Amino acid sequence: MTAPGAQANRLKRTFEALSVRNFRLFAGGQLLSVTCTWMMIVAQDWLVLSLSGDSGTALGLVTALQFTPVLLLTLMGGRLADRYDKRVLLICANAASGVLSLLFALAVLLPGAELWHVYLFALGLGTVNAVEVPTRLSFISEMVGVELLPNASALSAAYFNAARVVGPALAGLLISVLGTGPVIALNAVSYLATVLSLLAMRPGELQRGGAPQRGATRVADGLAYVRGRPDLLLPMALVGVVGMFGFNFQLTLPLLAKTVFHADPRAFGLLASALAAGSLLAAFVTTARRGRPTATLVVASAIAFGLLETLTGLAPTFATALVLLAATGFASMTFAQATNHRIQLGSAPRFRGRVMALYALIMQGTTPVGALLLGWLAEHWGARSGLYVGGLVSLAAALAVLFVQLRGTGDGAPPDEDIRANRPEVPDHR
Template sequence: MTEAEPRGPSRRLLATGLRSLTVRNFRLFAAGQIASATGTWMMVVAQDWLVLDLTGDSGTALATVTALQFTPMLLLTLYGGRLADRHDKRALLTGANVVSGVPALLLGLLVTGDAARLWHVYVFALALGVVNAVEVPARLSFIAELVGPDLVPNASALSGAYFNIARVIGPSLAGLLIEAAGTGTVMLLNAVSYAATVAGLRAIRPGQLHRPPRPAAGKARVTEGLAQLRSRPDLVATLALFAAVALFGLNLQLTLPLMARTVFHTDAAAFGLLTAALAAGSLLAAFTGTLRRGRPSARLVIGWACAFGALTAATGWAPDLPTALALLVPTGFASLYFVQAANHRVQLGSDPAHRGRVMALYTLILQGTTPLGALFVGAVTQYLGTRSALWAGGLISLAAALVAAAADRGDARAGHTPAGQNPAPTTTTGSRP
């Protein structure tokens, strides 16, 4: 046996996992997103640390900032999905990234000038939330236009991979830069990073995009997307479970800084390690997801919801920092694998003509429930302590997954869609995430 032979399957596996990168437009988009996402995760750490410094480690203030940033998702995301279905997604994304860079730059200048106040952070969070209500559904649905329907699962998983590469690099860099140069420098770097996304978007060739027919003016109504869901109980079931886990369990961006400051009493660098450990597990899940070729089953989604709930609860009971770091790696894996499986199940099951609005509802659940989750975290930590936000959220997520599993088995016994199988999308071709 030659040396090349054993490497053959590995090379084929790698080629399968990276096949979307053969598309030029997707490569440009991904390169810009890596830079921008790294800056965004640096900003998350800097913003949280700034709020804690300004308020004397107030969990309530941190929850308020999070609520302000994500409340616009509750109010405007469905409209953002309507815009994505009616207008040029590339133009929408370009404008959104330019607008996002302006408040980031202003806040960075205020912090470096030692003039930042808590209300400045509140205004910045609210402004960013408004822009994200348009940007996120456009970005999620734009992936299908970049690569075409057959490569959507792979491209979506690769997007998760580069996002989580940023989650590993960004917080680690932010922790070091905060110690060396302060939070203001980190925020200014984030403002600059938006330029990379704009450059990548402008370099995309519009003639190579896989665009669905655009509806006539005034025809892409939000209600049409909701009507699409009413006819798809498999999508409704997935979104219901996703909503429960997102509301109570996917609040780690809020609980980890509190754990770092109030439970383990660490500095900014150690907080960056906690976030990076979570992101490392998520990154592994993202690369694993690149091997997916078809629409995930209901059982797969439910199973990973169970795993995430159990691991999150265990992290809440971690006795020390090394144990928490060890538990956050599989927790990160389970969280992203569940989120991506739910994403792919919903996206691959929806009609391309309604995809922007359906993915807007997915986005509404993922990010629009964050203000409610922040209130949950704030209330629980105030009365039961910081750890309770993790173990309570994990146990509620686990309970929701068990209820979904029981309902899925009940549907199978009643002769509905068998567990683990999926009805074919009405007008979608190729495999769907």
């Protein structure tokens, strides 16, 4: 039986990063905002299917438009994050997202909403995300420092997935009662929480490691840095394939719910929440991490994800799909966290904004290609194909990376300067 003192210490270590005031403010604002963002995503997807006659191609196009700016502009966003004050950039990005979401809500609430309205605002929000995502990822280390970075990153994933549990389920209920417009309007208001939390921070407590760089922040230097680091390059490549084909749940789940199980918005919300519940559990498991994950953990979690997503695509009943989606969510978050921590903890601070921008670019920027392909596939081969094809491709990529690693050519120790900058450089199997 575990002693009460040991339980208290374990709980304290799980939420250790929340002892930092700036991060506590940030996490609170994000929890509310991200919950409403997931509600908006469900409302947006349901609106697209309603306006297009359940078209997988239309849904794929919306997803592509939302992530295309990430593909084109994220590296520039990472350059901005390394060059300017990340807190100020995040305030501006969240304020811009709030304004765009409000305009989107008005377009839906007023008579005559059309598909091109959805396309336009998806593109606009994606453009803002190209700056916000790499800035937010690299800002976490400034709030808590390198030692607490894995814990803070895992807690960030926890609140993100808590939002994914609550948001879709609540959205399904509200859409059934109020329609999609009010849900999108609620998301617009929620950005105030993030902006206010950033304004309430104490800039003097941020661990910036010196003044922002001005003249030596070329995108090409960041790419050259990663190219010379096999231990960063291989997980980046694996993230690219899994992100393109495996992580297209925004496309595959609405189609699965509406065309395979003939579900209503509430049931669709349950599918999304099941995926998020598994991800949330994995996020809490990784709060115990204190060192850099091994390459083996990255590949093993990718293999598990590929197998589980394939099985989800073959699920015979709605109940079976819920269970498999929860397991798939656990594997997907384990993989995402392992690659995030392996890449971020292996990067020198002066390159971290650009490295995490490349990570975000590869993770999310490949989504447009995958969304268009899987949308076409689902429309011609059925909604299930988007899941099992994505799972099989992810599995094949993980096995290919495993083969490279077994040959001993795909990993390497980081340079001494990175070890000193990211102490402790201790492999972590969690």
